[in-house]
Amino acid sequence: GAVVSQHPSWVICKSGTSVKIECRSLDFQATTMFWYRQFPKQSLMLMATSNEGSKATYEQGVEKDKFLINHASLTLSTLTVTSAHPEDSSFYICSARRGGSTETQYFGPGTRLLVL
Amino acid sequence: QKEVEQNSGPLSVPEGAIASLNCTYSDRGSQSFFWYRQYSGKSPELIMFIYSNGDKEDGRFTAQLNKASQYVSLLIRDSQPSDSATYLCAVNLDLAGKSTFGDGTTLTVKP
Numbered sequence: 227g228a229v230v231s232q233h234p235s236w237v238i239c240k241s242g243t244s245v246k247i248e249c250r251s252l253d254f255q256a257t258t259m260f261w262y263r264q265f266p267k268q269s270l271m272l273m274a275t276s277n278e279g280s281k282a283t284y285e286q287g288v289e290k291d292k293f294l295i296n297h298a299s300l301t302l303s304t305l306t307v308t309s310a311h312p313e314d315s316s317f318y319i320c321s322a323r324r325g326g327s328t329e330t331q332y333f334g335p336g337t338r339l340l341v342l
Numbered sequence: 343q344k345e346v347e348q349n350s351g352p353l354s355v356p357e358g359a360i361a362s363l364n365c366t367y368s369d370r371g372s373q374s375f376f377w378y379r380q381y382s383g384k385s386p387e388l389i390m391f392i393y394s395n396g397d398k399e400d401g402r403f404t405a406q407l408n409k410a411s412q413y414v415s416l417l418i419r420d421s422q423p424s425d426s427a428t429y430l431c432a433v434n435l436d437l438a439g440k441s442t443f444g445d446g447t448t449l450t451v452k453p
Contacts, residue, residue: 258439260440269430269444269445270430272443333388334385
C-alpha cells in the first residue's frame with residue numbers, strides 16, 4: 227500500500243508563532259501533494275496543490291503568505307502556518323498522489339493545530 | 343449548486359442491512375470518482391475508486407457510476423457497526439486532478 231505520514235500529529239502553540247507541518251510519502255514518490263483543512267463537523271477544504279519543484283497553487287481565499295507550502299522533494303512537502311491565530315486552529319491533512327490526474331490520493335493521518 | 347452533493351444524513355441502518363449512499367456531481371467532464379470513509383477525529387481512508395460506467399465490487403462494497411445521470415453511489419452489504427462513519431464522495435473535476443469533496447454522509451449501523 228501507499229503510506230503517507232504527517233508530523234507532528236498535534237501541536238499547541240501561542241498566537242503569533244509559526245508552525246511547520248511535514249507530510250511524507252514513505253513508500254512511493256509523490257508527484258503531487260495536496261493540503262486540506264477541516265473544521266469540526268465540516269467537510270475537507272482544499273487549501274493548495276503542491277507539485278515537486280514548483281510553486282504551490284492555492285485555492286481561492288487561501289492566503290499564500292500565511293500558509294507557506296514547500297514541496298522540495300518527491301517525498302516531502304511542508305506547510306508552515308505563519309503568525310498563527312486562534313482562528314487557524316483546525317485539522318490539517320495532507321494527501322499524496324503517485325502519478326497522473328486520475329490516480330488515487332493517499333491521505334496522511336492529519337495534524338491537529340490548536341492556537342491559544 | 344454545489345459541485346459535489348451528498349445527503350448529509352444521518353443515515354441509520356440495522357446491522358446486516360444494505361446501506362446505500364448517493365452522490366451527484368455537476369461537471370459532465372469529471373473523470374474519476376472516489377469514496378472515502380472518515381471516522382470521527384481521523385483522516386479519510388480510501389474505500390473505492392471508479393472511472394467507468396457500471397458497477398465495481400470490492401468485498402462488501404459496490405460502487406456504481408452513471409455518467410449520463412451524473413451520479414455515483416456506494417452500497418455496503420451486510421453492514422457492520424464498524425462501518426459507522428462519515429462517507430465522503432470525491433470527484434476529480436479537471437485535468438489537474440484535484441478532487442472536490444462532498445460534505446459527506448454520516449452512516450450509523452445499529453447492532
